[in-house]
Amino acid sequence: MGRAKALLPIGDDTFLTRIVRTLLDAGVDDVVVVVGHDAESIVRDFSASGLPARFVVNREYDRGQLSSLLAGLAVIDRPGVAAALVTLVDVPLVSATTVRAVIDRYRQTHAPIVRPTSGSRHGHPLLLDRSMFDELRAADPETGAKPVVRAHASSDGDIDIADEGAFTDIDTADDYRRATLSGLTSDADRRPRRQES
Numbered sequence: 561m562g563r564a565k566a567l568l569p570i571g572d573d574t575f576l577t578r579i580v581r582t583l584l585d586a587g588v589d590d591v592v593v594v595v596g597h598d599a600e601s602i603v604r605d606f607s608a609s610g611l612p613a614r615f616v617v618n619r620e621y622d623r624g625q626l627s628s629l630l631a632g633l634a635v636i637d638r639p640g641v642a643a644a645l646v647t648l649v650d651v652p653l654v655s656a657t658t659v660r661a662v663i664d665r666y667r668q669t670h671a672p673i674v675r676p677t678s679g680s681r682h683g684h685p686l687l688l689d690r691s692m693f694d695e696l697r698a699a700d701p702e703t704g705a706k707p708v709v710r711a712h713a714s715s716d717g718d719i720d721i722a723d724e725g726a727f728t729d730i731d732t733a734d735d736y737r738r739a740t741l742s743g744l745t746s747d748a749d750r751r752p753r754r755q756e757s
Contacts (some may be wrong), residue, residue, distance in 0.1 A: 564598040566649050567605055568736065575652040575730075576602065583685075587661035588645060592635050594628040596621020606646055612698065613694040613714030626696070626704040644693075647685040653739065654684055661719055661720045662687050671717030673709055682718075683726035 566576040573581065576593065583591050591613040597603050597616050618631040629646060636644055643666060647654065656674055660733070666674045666687045674687035686709065688696070695708050730736050 566595070566598075566602045566729070568730075570652055570740065574605065575649050576606055576669050577611060578652045579647060579649065579654075580606075580609075580611050580613050582654060582656050582660060582725075583645070583647075584678050584740060585656040585661065588659065588663075590614070590636070594618050594632045596660060598627065604707060616722065623701055624702055624704055629705055634695065637693055642690055644688045645691075646688060648729075650730045651726070651728065651737050652730065653683040653728045655723050655725055658683075658723040658726045659685055659719065665717065665719045669716040671714055672712040673714070674717040674719065675709075675713065676721035677718040678721060678727060682713075683721065683723075685726075688718075689733050692700055 566574060568575050570578055579592070580591050593606070593613050593615050594617075595615055596618045601616075603615050605613075614635065616631050616635045618628045620627045620631075625648075632646070633644060645659070645663065654676075662674050662676060662685055665671070666689070670689065672689040672692055676685075677681040690710060692712060696705055699705060699708050724756060728735075730739055
């Protein structure tokens, strides 16, 4: 993409500020952002937003997504934490309504894995019950978290979602162009922006 995806503009936000705003609007009270490549510039840019989030640097980011997930778990895994809500920076269009639906499904079922689905597609965010943390730590770095997620996915945790943003993964310049031209970048259920000083 020529630069860090976290800093790509989307509407009035960057990918990262949009995701954090969405999580906060959905009622998530502790947002942890795992950064790797270009960490300093991402943190510097984000700090201008005034949004609350904690950052952790994954110095082994070149080892794949699992290394970033484990870096995040190391920060949030403490007594009282029941689960972790996980999303990727290249899935910035998910709505706050979808995030709330995932959290609500977990509260209703306590399924080990909760995820948005649409037909055979699986989207983000993904909610991981605390019982999954050690299994993720023991996962093969070559295959990552997917085998663990697949092994514990269930009808209790799969939630049918109509939000196309939960399934829109922006990996290429063409994906980015399509997303910004498609109208998906407007989030109708987003509350008005917080006042920033």
